[in-house]
Amino acid sequence: MNASSLIKLLSNETNLEILSVLRSGSFNPRELARILGRDETDLSRRLRAMERAGLVEGRWVRIREKNVKVYSLKVDGIEIRFEPGEVLISTSKGDRYEVPLLESRLPPIDVFVGREKEIGLISSSDKSVIVIYGIAGIGKTTLAAKLFSDAFWYQMSEGDSLDYFAWQVGLFLNTLGYNALLEYLRAGSREERDIFELVLEGIEKSSAKIVIDDLHKCRDERILHLLAFLSERLGKGKLVITSREKPNLGIENVLYLHLAGLSPEDAYSLIKAKGIDVSSKEFAEIYHITLGHPLALTLFSEAYGANKEFTRESFFDFILSEVYGKLNEDERSLLQLMSLFDEPLEYEEIRALHGKNVFSTLYSLLNKGLIERRGDYYFLHDLIRGFLSEVREVDEVKVYSKYVEFLLGRNNARDFLKAFRYAVKLKDGETIKRLVELRLRKFKRVIQDFPDAYLNILSIIKDNPYAKEELGNIYFQKGFFEKALKLWLEVKDELGGIHKADVLSSLVDVYIELNRLDESEKYLEELEKMKESMNDEEVELWYFVELTKLNFYLGKPEEALKSALNELKVVRKLGRYPEFESLVLLHVGDIYVELERYRESLTYYSQALELARAYSLSFMEHLTLFELSKAYYLLGDYKKAVEHAVRGGDYFLRVRNYRRAVDALAYRCFSYIALGELERAQNDAREMIRIAQSTGYPLGWAGYIALAAIENLRGGNFKEYLNIGREKLKEYPRLYGAVLKELGRVFEVSKILPQEG
């Protein structure tokens, strides 16, 4: 193996991220692309390269007629160790390299002067949260980077939302060996409280350090709530925040540091380091005007020429126009272009937008202090951006349109969201319509993975009919059915084509949720007509999905089965959605359960499981394990039921999906009763009750009924348990009935029930 190509592969941050994710298991490139927010094709290429280098191992899994590639780490043969936070490479000669993960996102520092007092204060502080605040350009970021070069760097921008933020932190914590947060998010759960607790737990357990730069840009209140939550509780971990305004994060555990200008001595060293020699009289004047503001001093060094007169009021603009005047054409146009963006741009993006050879221009601007860098990202300091917005001549529309197309070419959910944000800035109805269609066809997961980020963007254009369509989809996903319904009814006659079909199928769905099946039927008929006229497989699929669901709710399982098998046919023809395919397989299994044809349901559940595993869909995998456990229970194979429920139940507890965890626990508990393992049954019953107490999920109260059965079998006093269980389930007569029915399969319930009449 060629060591230098190995090192080259390893010195690429994306590759390292891939490897660190693979550390937690085998992955299909598609799911890996989702986790990392990358294009699947690009990821596959990287994986193949790393496979050639012997770092990873791909193997083909055969699923029906198709081959699916699954990658895992292959570290045994070569001496590479993925340690928390770094990768260690040791060669046979005993050389040792350490590659810290995510380091390059730090702002690079070449010159650093002064700040001894502040450094002393921060280093000697035992507070877990450090807030550095002060005006723009005063040196907050530089100070944080100097002190916390081993921290995870999060650059806040205006479009950020809690779900996006949490995903990035989850990814980072995963590199430190804490995967619960990422796993939780991948499972599709988005409870604010859970996210808060998991972030806290992850930071504490791994003693992580996180810098949040430019907090004042944050528009999502929930991120601020999260930080306040962390501030009160952090002990081992560290949070460093820079902001222009002083955030309120409590007082107990927070060191607030207001940053002022550099001292005269340090200011002098700074301009000296920039290669400028001034007389002491001249320096006194400059210091008097700048008050040691480091960005002003840096720019001054660029603008410097003999005999310039400065006044304090217009100092900044004056200096900037001096510096600007000295730039060449190419530098100016690049600077203008970049001033259109209020978030960092990647080198590749800048190159795509600027067109020309951008490398040397970018570096010359960087050296002049006009541009800042974080790893592979570049941006203008806010003060400079403000100045440039006044002298700007570039065509905003042209640049943004080009950017939108560039981002879409990258073909991943996160860049899709970014593209959407710029399409909104363009206020271009046609582009928005096109993007929504793309979301419906290609980026289906955006609604689950980044609902809030998407919601924030859409809210800006909330009167646009396509935005209403999508807002409805997000509200529906979040369980706000009435709100979704209202929006869809408003726009249903305004839209055509795939958009109309989407709204119609959504209407069928929401009316089912609201138990207004007549309305559902009406819209399903309309959808059927569209399906026939459109000849679009996507729409055909939606139609069958809704038909299945409606038939199921109407109590027509035979009809539902027919249409579910049609779903399966279409989804396989479309061929792109393993996740959806496994869901359909699961539904087919459920319908067979309803028909009491348990053997057939096992067949379909097993196929769903196979598919979910091949594509690393962990949520689906465990959902299927649970369904399998139920089917085995119904078949009377309690050993197998327990086995499957254990794996499903543990996962759901881990990702805090308590509703599903209780479902699994209930079947496991009843299976233990059937097997006569009363001790274990009792533990599960207690766990169910505990969950009911903390979440209010009613099935958990069935734990009391189970305890009554267990006590009865032991010959003890069961009455009190039964009474509590009945009392708690009083408001849920159907659930109570279902519990007795299921328990009745393994225990003679008449032994504990009070005699009627």
Ligand code: ADP
């Ligand atoms: P802020 O984060 O407060 O907006 P920055 O940290 O980005 O400010 O600093 C603005 C500019 O001043 C940067 O170009 C940086 O290089 C320079 N600078 C800030 N502090 C120092 C310092 N202590 N020594 C040298 N240069 C500094």
